[in-house]
Amino acid sequence: MQISFTKHKLPKTGSVVVACFEDGKFSDSAKALDKELKGALKKAMTASAGFKGKRGQRVVIPAPMGMDYAFVVLLGFGKPGELTHKEATDLGGKIYDCVNGAALKEVTVMVDAAKGSSISEADLAAYLGHGAALKSYRFDIYKTKQKEDAKAHLAKLSFATASDDKAKKTYKVLDAVREGVFLTRDLISEPANVLHPESYAKRVSKELSAVGIKVSVLDEKQMKKLGFGALLGVAQGSEKKPRLVCMEYNGNTSAKGEAKRPLALVGKGVTFDTGGVSIKPSAGMEEMKWDMGGSGVVVGTMYALAKRKAKANVVGIIGLVENMVSERAQRPGDVVKSYSGQTVEVINTDAEGRLVLADALWYTQEKYKPRAVIDLATLTGAMIIALGSEYAGVFSNRDDLAEKLCRVSSKVGELLWHMPIGEGYDKQLESEIADMRNISRGREAGSCTAAAFLHRFIKEDVPWAHIDIAGVTWSKKAGDIAPKGGTGFGVRVLNEFILEEYEKK
Ligand code: BES
Ligand code: MN
Ligand code: ZN
Numbered sequence: 001m002q003i004s005f006t007k008h009k010l011p012k013t014g015s016v017v018v019a020c021f022e023d024g025k026f027s028d029s030a031k032a033l034d035k036e037l038k039g040a041l042k043k044a045m046t047a048s049a050g051f052k053g054k055r056g057q058r059v060v061i062p063a064p065m066g067m068d069y070a071f072v073v074l075l076g077f078g079k080p081g082e083l084t085h086k087e088a089t090d091l092g093g094k095i096y097d098c099v100n101g102a103a104l105k106e107v108t109v110m111v112d113a114a115k116g117s118s119i120s121e122a123d124l125a126a127y128l129g130h131g132a133a134l135k136s137y138r139f140d141i142y143k144t145k146q147k148e149d150a151k152a153h154l155a156k157l158s159f160a161t162a163s164d165d166k167a168k169k170t171y172k173v174l175d176a177v178r179e180g181v182f183l184t185r186d187l188i189s190e191p192a193n194v195l196h197p198e199s200y201a202k203r204v205s206k207e208l209s210a211v212g213i214k215v216s217v218l219d220e221k222q223m224k225k226l227g228f229g230a231l232l233g234v235a236q237g238s239e240k241k242p243r244l245v246c247m248e249y250n251g252n253t254s255a256k257g258e259a260k261r262p263l264a265l266v267g268k269g270v271t272f273d274t275g276g277v278s279i280k281p282s283a284g285m286e287e288m289k290w291d292m293g294g295s296g297v298v299v300g301t302m303y304a305l306a307k308r309k310a311k312a313n314v315v316g317i318i319g320l321v322e323n324m325v326s327e328r329a330q331r332p333g334d335v336v337k338s339y340s341g342q343t344v345e346v347i348n349t350d351a352e353g354r355l356v357l358a359d360a361l362w363y364t365q366e367k368y369k370p371r372a373v374i375d376l377a378t379l380t381g382a383m384i385i386a387l388g389s390e391y392a393g394v395f396s397n398r399d400d401l402a403e404k405l406c407r408v409s410s411k412v413g414e415l416l417w418h419m420p421i422g423e424g425y426d427k428q429l430e431s432e433i434a435d436m437r438n439i440s441r442g443r444e445a446g447s448c449t450a451a452a453f454l455h456r457f458i459k460e461d462v463p464w465a466h467i468d469i470a471g472v473t474w475s476k477k478a479g480d481i482a483p484k485g486g487t488g489f490g491v492r493v494l495n496e497f498i499l500e501e502y503e504k505k
Contacts, residue, residue: 089413
């Protein structure tokens with residue numbers, strides 16, 4: 001689908017979308033069009049019971065004889081005062097759904113300044129486009145036949161605005177982020193026979209070097225030499241060899257001292273999680289192809305940063321393993337020695353993500369001396385029980401870091417909730433024969449005890465946040481700006497956090 005921004009003029013072809021605000025107040029374009037149509041728009045609105053101009057409501061009207069366009073869509077924009085960047089993005093997704101669902105091929109959205117809202121006309125146009133583009137995602141590379149109603153119909157979507165030049169500029173940056181989100185969704189959607197540690201590492205090398213990111217890969221031999229006992233213990237049951245992929249992006253070359261040190265993003269990349277010997281039930285196990293979601297977010301974010309030429313130094317480190325059952329697989333009760341030197345009694349082989357992250361986190365701190373570390377992982381089923389798919393949980397050894405992330409999250413609509421860490425959770429990890437167990441003794445607060453485990457692999461002077469995205473990585477139903485499936489949740493919030501925290505200072 002091609003998205004463009006054009007001068008504020010009614011189109012000559014295709015269909016046209018005009019805005020109506022809450023309580024039936026027409027935008028200037030809607031008024032003008034209504035006049036041209038001799039009041040037909042007003043009439044259609046009154047005739048559609050229930051249409052109040054609420055955000056996302058719509059009336060689709062076949063254009064009368066003699067008109068240039070095929071359809072006129074009257075679209076509810078809600079209350080102008082409530083039209084934020086997030087709402088504009090969501091609305092863009094709704095516009096896409098509405099016009100694509102009506103099988104329209106070519107559509108122009110008339111954008112007028114929303115008087116009384118905080119968003120500029122240029123931003124409104126750009127974010128509407130962003131939302132529409134995000135919603136247009138498809139993962140259909142394995143479909144050899146496509147049903148007619150599943151096909152994408154919309155080929156050209158234009159936004160007509162008096163601020164078209166400004167909108168274009170803003171959109172260019174947003175589209176770089178959109179590309180990152182799509183890359184993440186692609187990775188998450190791939191089946192595990194296609195995307196395994198080796199193929200994944202190759203794909204990252206290829207796609208990220210192409211945008212100027214330095215990519216290096218540690219293989220099994222190198223990780224053995226370094227002493228990655230925790231990560232390797234998880235990997236040992238699979239014939240697919242593990243990888244640790246490091247991505248370096250230096251967008252702030254003039255930085256000195258503290259500001260030069262990178263932010264580190266670390267991701268759990270379990271390309272398939274059977275649970276290992278502590279095997280998972282078979283119902284729904286196919287979902288565990290997306291247990292690499294955290295790593296996918298890291299890759300997509302790195303891509304977006306490079307594409308939009310972010311002025312920040314960021315490294316991405318992802319631990320890639322497959323958690324399999326086999327005669328070589330790790331046993332419950334095994335004791336492994338992590339790269340940090342701490343030993344772990346592996347009580348449950350299904351609590352593997354934290355073992356992978358333990359070594360990846362320690363390596364990140366040793367190698368990059370980062371100014372902060374943020375890890376992302378589909379770490380615990382308990383996170384889904386606690387927050388569902390509305391919020392992801394953020395745990396941190398610095399309250400202000402978690403609070404900042406939460407604040408940014410509501411701005412972009414990838415919501416984060418501040419979850420607790422603390423002594424009480426940490427205590428539950430005590431082991432009789434090693435430095436710690438990999439799971440706690442009870443079932444309660446599973447996400448918090450998992451975070452407590454990770455915390456043991458963070459140096460005290462390193463600000464760290466852990467985001468458990470188990471509930472938000474994959475969606476069983478379509479959302480405003482994503483079809484069902486991989487959401488790419490995390491790319492936009494991290495991107496915005498980096499922008500606010502490191503680029504505006
Ligand atoms: N990848 C899973 C967590 C998960 C479960 C994510 C369901 C998304 C949906 C993780 O490796 C895991 O299996 N965690 C266990 C931990 C338990 C053994 C302490 C869990 O949550 O059940
Ligand atoms: Mn598991
Ligand atoms: Zn897992």
